[in-house]
Amino acid sequence: MASFTLHGIPVSRGIAIGRAHLLAPAALDVKHYLIPQEQVEAEVLRLQKAIATVHKELQTIWNELPKDSPAELGAFIDVHALILSDPMIAEVPLDIIRTRYYNAEWALVTQIDELSAQFDEIEDAYLRERKSDIQQVGERVLKVLTGSAISLPSHDGDDENAGRMIVVAHDISPADMLQFKDRAFGGFVTDLGGQNSHTAIVARSLDIPAAVGMSNASALIEQDDMIIIDGDAGVVIVDPPPNVLEQYRDLQQRLMRERKKLGKLKKTPAVTKDGTDITLLANIELPDDCSGALDLGAMGVGLFRSEFLFMGRAGFVNKLPSEDEQFESYRKAVVAMKGRPVTIRTLDIGADKPLDSAEQTALNPALGLRAIRFCLAEPQMFLQQLRAILRASAYGPVKLLIPMLAHAFEIDQSLAMIEQAKAQLREQNKKFDPLVPVGAMIEIPAAALTLPMFVKRMDFLSVGTNDLIQYTLAIDRADHEVAHLYNPLHPAVLYLLASTISIGAKAGVPVSVCGEMAGDTRMTRLLLGMGLREFSMHPTQILPVKQEILNADLGAIAAQTKKILRTMEPAAIVQAVEQLREL
The missing domain is CATH 3.50.30.10 (Phosphohistidine domain)
Incomplete structure (x- = not known):
């Protein structure tokens, strides 16, 4: 071949x-046929038994999780169990059997396809991919129904x-x-x-x-x-071919040797050659991510994506986590970080990713009722989350991060609601840190271009490069037809990023970067040259980025970075960024 x-x-x-080793999806082999009316309840029972079997399977997997398994696995299994229990999966297919006389497999696939289509309307890549969780749950049930494993x-x-x-x-x-x-x-x-x-x-x-x-x-x-x-x-x-195989075997061995060397950096402070301390933080989705982040040397959590608590429920009606449930999750993360700061981002969800699947989605969801816009439109839900975050601050240092701000009134309303949440907690005699720092995500060009408005009101800034690039270049990075135009090194992106870091530094307001650029070692020296001193990334990227920092001379890098920021030709920028890594 x-x-x-x-x-x-x-x-x-x-x-x-x-x-x-190929895994064949059961869904491809599903038979479609109508069943006689007198066999409807027997077919309903067959599906109910399959769902119950999968519940037991998931519980067994959860109980037998190896101690060294990533914490994410247990949480994802919990999410699958939650989806399996939801009426949209546990009951609607039964109604399809009773009303349309579909066989169990056909009824289940019909409902899974319907839910998947709703998730396809979600603009946000992170939440749109939760569709796969629904499909994976359906796949497990189908494998029981069809007897395949x-x-x-x-x-x-x-x-x-x-x-x-x-x-x-x-x-x-x-x-x-x-x-x-x-x-x-x-x-x-x-x-x-x-x-x-x-x-x-x-x-x-x-x-x-x-x-x-x-x-x-x-x-x-x-x-x-x-x-x-x-x-x-x-x-x-x-x-x-044999020569390619040999080349990759050699590369694999070299990477393994490099990885062993990186492991020795876990306890080494992130300090540049000329003695500048750099703070490396972790992005997390779950409280259980904290142990791995600490093990890899994270100095704190720069971004706790609180959407995960809501995410398993996306597309399912009225299943929002309670204040106590949210509080417990935030508290667990704060305690796990052992005194290191935890930055919790408020809910980044909206009309493009409705909490109720029956809601209509926006015509242009990327520009719709997202993040803080959605939260300000749902004040009770927002207050509930703010109270939960504030309560967690009684257990260790917490920073509160607001996404997608662009207007002064949005900042002022958010700050007012935080004060309202504090007042409510005082009335309830619940403990919290009254001096919790409040920060803004800079991810809309309008925000990056009006920073004086932000530094006057906020305690810190965090640049979300993923969205900043998307909005600056008018590109949906999840759209395969234009994804090739998504370019973190576009001169406009670099200008907005550099000016945000510079203005923040002059105002004495800390600035971090928490988007994908922060964990990309090809960008580390460029960001250092812009003046960035706080990076937040997926924990597995901390050690590679730290290695870049340890080998960096800020004096030489800063001079070269200034030249890059004056360059408008894409090829010249790419070449100059590569040369930065050789300094």
Whole structure:
């Protein structure tokens, strides 16, 4: 068979070399037929039993989680159990059987497809990919209904790579990944998924090379094909020629040696060659992420995405977490960080990602009732979250971060509501830190261009580069047709970023960067040259970024960065940024 290469989305770095093990999705084999009326209740019972079986499976997986498993796995299994219990999955397909006389598999797939279509309307990539959780839950039920199960390979022979399994699937759930963890699971390739899919998050936590969003990899790759995953590039090479295989084996060995060296930096302070201290923080989705962040040397949490508490319920009606449930999650993170600051971002959700799936979505959701706009439009929900965050501040240092601010009145209203939440807690005699710092996310060009308005009102700023780039360049980064235009090195983006850092420094207001640029080692020295002293990133990126910092000479970098900021030609900027890494 001739060698060929597939291109997807890189979500977890590293090189994996091994044999392909294909997982066939049960949904592809679902039969569609009508059942006689007298057999309707028997068919309903068959689906109910399948759902109950999956509940038991998930509980068993959760109970048997290895102690060294990433904390994300337990939480994702909880989310799948929550979805499985929701009437949208547990009851609506039963009604479809009773009213349309569909067989159980057909009824379930019909409802899953309906829910998936609603999630396709969500603009935000992170929440849109929660569709995969619903599909994965449906997949588990279908496998029970059809009697199919995930089969694991048992390779024998003397091929040294045979035992390094590369799972190739249309999609794969985090729970299923556990089954591969103890079977020399070297990496995985999926047709679906993106940077923020649960599978991608778990891959980064397990530090397993992965490439997702491959479209048709599961159709093109055959069982036992030799595969190379280049996780850094999001490239999969199928049946590589001997010389390519040898090159990647050498690269894999070199990366492993470098990773061992990085491990020695965990307790090394992040200080540049010329003695400047840099603060490295972690982005987290779950309180349980804190232990891993601390282990990798994080000095605190720069971004706690509170959406996760709401996320498993997205598309399901009236299932918002209570104030106490939110408080407990925030408190758990604060306690886990052992005195290091935890920055909690208020709910970044909106009309493009409705909490009630029956709601109409905006015509242009990226520009709709998002984040703080949505929260100010739902004051009781916002106050509930603010109270929960403030209550957590009684257990350690908390910073409160407001997303997507652009107007003075939005800032003032947010601050007023924080004061109202404090007053409510005082009336209830509940403890909190009255001096919790309040910050703004700078992710809209209008905010970056009117910073004096922000530094006068806010205690700190955090630049969300993902959205800042998207809005500056008018590009939906999740739209494959224009994703190639998404460019963090565009002169306009660099200007807004540099001016935000500079104005914040002059005003004495701390500025951090919490978007993907913060964890990209190719950008580290450029950001240092702009004056950035606080980076927040996925925990697995802390050590590589720290290594860049330890080798950086700010004097030389700053002079070169000034030249870059005056450059308008894209090719010249890319070249100059590469040269920064050689200084």
